[in-house]
Amino acid sequence: MTAPLTPPHQPPHDPWQTPEDGGSHPASLAAAKEGPDMKTEVRQAVLVTVAVAVAGVALGLLWLWLAPRIPLISDDTAVFLKDTEGEEAIGADGTFALLALAFGAVSAALVFLVFRKRGGVGLVVGLALGGVLGGLLAWQFGAWLGPTSDVVAHARAAGKGVTFDAPLELNAKGALLAWPVAAMVVHLALTALFGPRDPEPEWDWGTAYGPRPGEENNRAWGGPEK
Numbered sequence: 001m002t003a004p005l006t007p008p009h010q011p012p013h014d015p016w017q018t019p020e021d022g023g024s025h026p027a028s029l030a031a032a033k034e035g036p037d038m039k040t041e042v043r044q045a046v047l048v049t050v051a052v053a054v055a056g057v058a059l060g061l062l063w064l065w066l067a068p069r070i071p072l073i074s075d076d077t078a079v080f081l082k083d084t085e086g087e088e089a090i091g092a093d094g095t096f097a098l099l100a101l102a103f104g105a106v107s108a109a110l111v112f113l114v115f116r117k118r119g120g121v122g123l124v125v126g127l128a129l130g131g132v133l134g135g136l137l138a139w140q141f142g143a144w145l146g147p148t149s150d151v152v153a154h155a156r157a158a159g160k161g162v163t164f165d166a167p168l169e170l171n172a173k174g175a176l177l178a179w180p181v182a183a184m185v186v187h188l189a190l191t192a193l194f195g196p197r198d199p200e201p202e203w204d205w206g207t208a209y210g211p212r213p214g215e216e217n218n219r220a221w222g223g224p225e226k
Contacts, residue, residue, distance in 0.1 A: 044115060045122035052107050052130025052183070056137030059103050059179075063142040063168075066099070067092040070166035074155035082163055089171055096139070097175040104131055104182025112190045124184055131180030139176065143168050 068091040071082040107130070111123055146168030148154050158164040170176075 041122035045126035048126030049130040053133035056134030059138035060141030067095045076160045093172040097178045100178035101182045104179040105186045108183040108186035127183040128180040131183045135176040135179045
């Protein structure tokens with residue numbers, strides 16, 4: 001005759017019963033913390049969006065400084081390209097795209113280092129939205145500071161046969177997506193590489209689940225428990 005698996009002086013443990021110390025269920029604790037955490041996520045997302053969007057001013061200045069100029073010339077009747085085979089327009093688009101990629105990578109790295117070294121939907125959304133707004137701001141700001149868009153008035157002011165610069169334009173509108181795409185990719189990569197890892201789950205061999213492997217024979221024969 002073997003001894004019962006549960007010792008008589010230890011009542012069986014019900015994993016679903018309410019703790020005697022009045023503690024709450026883990027699900028209720030998580031629900032209680034959901035409100036403040038959600039507010040923090042929204043606040044951080046708004047802060048990241050505004051900060052990244054404002055950085056578009058710096059991108060616009062750099063674009064204006066580094067983008068190649070398109071030379072124009074007038075003969076008092078019409079305005080022509082001075083170099084019909086020039087690639088200055090493509091160079092302006094490429095300069096904007098490269099600068100936007102760099103700004104996206106740097107902004108993602110700064111957000112990862114400053115706020116927290118773990119992922120967050122709010123931060124990624126803030127980076128994406130801020131990157132879009134920053135790109136739009138850089139485009140409009142650089143074009144506004146560049147040569148006037150009134151080509152006819154500019155040609156008259158320059159005079160006949162005098163070379164002047166065309167307005168700074170962004171013909172490839174897809175370059176506006178370079179900043180948000182780079183920011184999301186870099187932030188997710190940094191989170192995956194350097195973010196904290198979840199601890200390994202530990203198995204809880206309680207009395208409700210029976211004895212540990214190898215303990216049943218010891219209890220049956222009155223041997224010492226391990």
